[in-house]
Amino acid sequence: MGTKTDFNNLSMTLSFLHNHTISVRIILFFCWFCISLGPAMAAEPFAVEISGIDGLLLENASAALALPNGLVRDGQVEPTWAQRFARQSQGKVAKSLEPFGYYRPAVKTTLEPIEKGTFLLRVDVDPGKPVRVVSLSVALNGEGKEQKILRQWIGAYPLAVGDALRHDLHESWKGDWLVKAADLGFLDARFTAEQILVSIEHNSAQIDLRMETGPLYRFGATTFTDGNGFPDRFLQRYLAYSAGEAFSETKVARTQANFFDADLFHSANIRVDRSLSSGLQVPVNVELVPLPRYQLRPGVGYGTDTGGRVSLRFRNNNLLSLGHRLESDLLFAERRKAAVGRYLMPVGIQIDNLMTFILEYQEEQLDTYQNRALTSGVMLTQSLLRNLKLSLYLNLSQEYFRFADEDGKTTTLVMPGVRLVKRRWKMIGQGRAASGYSWKLEVRGASTSLGSDVSLLQALVGGHLIVPITSGQKLVLRSEGGTTLQSDFDDVPASMRFFAGGGQSVRGHAYKSLGPTDRDGDVIGGRHLAVASIELEQPLSEKWAAAIFYDCGNAFDNLSDYDLVQSAGVGVLRHTPVGSIRIDLARQLDGKERYRVHLGVGFQW
Known part of the structure; x- marks a missing residue:
């Protein structure tokens, strides 16, 4: 009888839940969770x-x-x-x-x-009252006793008279000091006296520390072992130190990173053997396993902006056994075709100092315009500061272009320019940045007095910032801008005009579909450009991520009268070892409420 009554009560309860807004599944799950959790909690013996x-x-x-x-x-x-x-x-x-x-x-x-x-x-x-420091003596002796950084380190000792005695801070400082001394070249640094006298009765501690730096060691000769015939003079450019400098483990580690970042070697093993030292000179041996001298990398992909595409990259990593590099890139896409050849010649002893000779052919077939351009040029790149590069270049180009139903034109430009670029990224995988930034500033121009068909001056800026938030989330900010000074804009070729729209610009609009128009409403590009984007990326797993974004921008002719087009949307990103896949769904926010899908798929082997 009691069982029947309980069953009726359970049926009435379930009927009540079914007829109300509370989800039966949620309650049952909660009950199951509590029942499962209870024994786990109770099981703690x-x-x-x-x-x-x-x-x-x-x-x-x-x-x-x-x-x-x-x-x-x-x-x-x-x-x-x-x-x-x-x-x-x-x-x-x-x-x-x-x-x-x-x-x-x-x-x-x-x-x-x-x-x-x-x-x-x-x-x-x-805990009672802590023992406090009543006297403190920290002394530095040896060849490095006047070394500024080591003396500053002593001044940063974490305890002072009157402080509670903290053995954890004391031991941490000792270890850090020895590491710092060794990194400054004092490899034999040690503590000759270390005494902490604790009086429990008086709650007092007396600290006496004496450090001996020992002699200063310096970098000796560096030898290289590799199997691809790179000349020593070329390899010396990747060293973060010079012979005779104070020895530093940090510079050894930076040197190893330089070889890895060069994209020329499978591995770089740096051996430092003090037993082979001649006096205080520490020899260094760099064992290199180079990549194949000749590399061929095919690629395939699809992008809403370019259509389907295939690519092929060839590289000779050590032309003439001088450390020079020869590169060529071929691209065949539905809307764009390109062939580029580059000869890169090291200049000086800095890693990033290069002289580059370029020959390029490019062709675009867009709804906005069609063009064909042949460009040759030379560029000198110098490293100013860490991650900051200055490039000076001179290009000679001839471009045929045509807008909509207009007659085509051919323009020849002799264009000098200067470019400043800085990049600083923290990478978490191939082609994936966890944080960091990059920015670019470029000024270029042409003049009829130098043989160009048109005179102009153009400035371009761009920036990219990734800010980590929490739990793998990151905020991605992107901006791009440009301005042109030119009186007769009709003669400016299509590649020098500004357009907006596309997967890397203002999403929700077709590639290069935004900008000033002619009498017939056809987009012909503008003198100025302003584009900005903000995106929040949320990882879903190690390989998948989702994003929400907002874009705005446009190309225009008048700095005092312009309209910035806006869009917003969501995206999904899939990372793979050979490329990435991204799909964005963007909605225009200018009243038309149109949607556009942007797809990007790229794989390279």
Whole structure:
């Protein structure tokens, strides 16, 4: 009878839930979760509860009371072992507080049996007064005693007279000082005296530290072992040090990173053997395993902007065994075709200092315009500061272009220019940045007095910023701008005009579909450009991510009268070892409420 009544009550309850807005599935899941969680919580056979302290004190005490292996057997704890652990816990907690200057804490423990084989250990702690530093002496001797950085490091000793004694800060500073001394070339640096006299009765500590730097070691000769015939003079450019400089592990590590970043070597192993030192000169051997001298990399992809595409890249990594590089790129896409050849010649001893000779043919077939351009040029790139590059170039180009139903024109330009670029990225995978930034500033021009068909001056700026937020989220900011000074804009070729729209510009609009128009409404490009984008990317897994974005911008002719087109949307990104796949759905926000899908797929081997 009771069973039937319970069943009726359960049926009435389920009927009530079904007729109301509360989801039965959510409640059942919650009940299952609580039922599952209950035994897990109850199954804890020995729990420890600490009161009276917090922060680092609590963290260290909790670590000291970690349960030893074997205390829990078959889900239970023997009373004898529980009582023994409780007795030992007082001394363990007291000892765990000493690194923070507390030498006379009052520790009270209470062992409470919960049920058979299950206990709760309550630990109440009164740390008492900490031991304080009453005298401090830190002395530096040896060849490096006047070294500015080492003296600054001594001045940064973390304890002062009157401070609570902190052994953890003291030991951390000692280790850091030895690392810093070795990185400055004092490889034999050591502590000749280290004394901390603690008076528990007076709650006082006297600290006496004496450091000996030893002699200064310097970089000796560097030898290279490689199997691809790179000349030593070329390889020397990747060294972050010079012979005779003070030895530094940081510079050794930077040198290794330089070889990896060169994209010329499979591996770079740097060996430093002090046993082979001649006096205080430390020799360095760099073992290199180069990539194949000749490389051929095919690629295939599809983009809403370009259509389907195939590409082929050829590279000779060591032309004439001089460390020179010969590169060629072929691109065949539905809307764009290009063939580029580059000869790169190292200049000087800096890694990024290059002289580049370029020959390029490019052809575009867009709804906006059609063009064919042949360009040759020379560019000198110099490294000014770390990650900052200055490029000076001179290009000679001839371009045929045609807009809509207009007659085609051919323009010849002799164009000098200057470009500043800075990049600083923290990478988490091939082609994937976790944080960082890049920016570009470029000024270029042409003049009829130099043989050009048209005179103009153009400035371009661009920036890209990735800001990590939390849990892998990142904020991606992008901007691009440009301006042109020119009186007769009709003779400016299509490649020198500004357009907006597309997957890398203002999404929601077709590639290069935004800009000033002619009398017939056909887009012909503008003198000025302003584009900006903000995007929030959320990782879904190691390889998948989702994003929401907002874009705005346009190309225009008048700086005092322009209209910025806006769009917003969502995207999905898939990372692969040989490329990425991205799909964006963007909606125009200019009242037309049109949607556009942007797809980008690219793979290269």
